[in-house]
Amino acid sequence: MTVLESRQGLEIHHVGKVFSQPGRPDFRALDDVSIRIRPNEFFTLLGPSGCGKTTLLRMIAGFEHPSEGEIRLDGADISVKAPYERPVNTVFQSYALFPHLTVEDNISFGLEMLRRPKASIDETVTRMLALVRMTEMRNRKIQQISGGQQQRVALARALAPHPKLLLLDEPLSALDLKLRKEMQIELKRLQHETGITFIFVTHDQEEALTMSDRIAVMSAGRVQQIGSPRDIYDRPANRFAASFIGETNFVTVKLLTVSATSGELELPGGTVIHAGVPDGVKFSPGKATIVVRPEHAELVGAGAGNLAGTVTNIVYFGTDTHYHLRLKDESSFIVRRQNRHGLSFGPAIGDEVGVLIGEGVAQLVED
Structure with a gap:
């Protein structure tokens, strides 16, 4: 059996975490969380503040222990092991560097604590400096280099x-926008070049979509959906996942018929179209909700399309323009149009317009 075949990755089985304080009700930070993270994967835990993602990360690191369930790494239970007994390292928001040491000494510190041979340490430090493109700054003090x-x-x-x-x-939260975008690309490059499994915690949707092989969307201590960035964005399982990842429109419809992969539905204006069905979710005919991403709808003239509305606001973003509409049933809807030369139709605020939702661009979601 090869080394890669023997690696099973990280398996989180029905993990829960309850925090107790005298005189206060117990707080359940995690509730029956099960995730399998593959070897050599860039995996992101995504969700709002308080959803449990950092608590789960601290449990993987060994700084917290599960109240129930277990965490296994390559088949071995690490749930009760101390942090120093786990083949795991953590990069915090604050970086936690030693300001009185040089760049080189900061990198070598952990290796020295592991009592690695000096020749091995020197070789590793040189390789790491090259990997993160810091070779020329090896002798600089931490105060002499930028945040990035x-x-x-x-x-x-x-x-x-x-x-x-x-x-x-x-780790990117303290950086300015331009540097953060650069570091998103660098992190993905580092993960690919090292082959190490990265588990990334963020509340930033763009970071998650940009870097991840797969994403776990979390809310209120539970996993709402796990999938690739494209799956999460195009095929959200429920209203929370759809609303948390990017902008989206929710439209109440009448579901006529439904199978495991597709639903036939009637839009508020009476038009019948087909929408996708998220994996493993069952729907019954009747009142239902679909999501339509703003860039998946098309703005057309009044009387055309399959929804009708009035333009209430126009927001220019440079690369695209967002048209905010009020539909006939008083619900709101956004259409995103890429700014291209030669567009013949550009409505103004107050204009009556139509919206075209094509076949297969809508997705049924659980409320």
């Missing part, structure tokens, strides 16, 4: 012992 460079040093230090898992707790 400090983050690279923190990553190099965490990667140096070559852990099985690298845990990243919102």
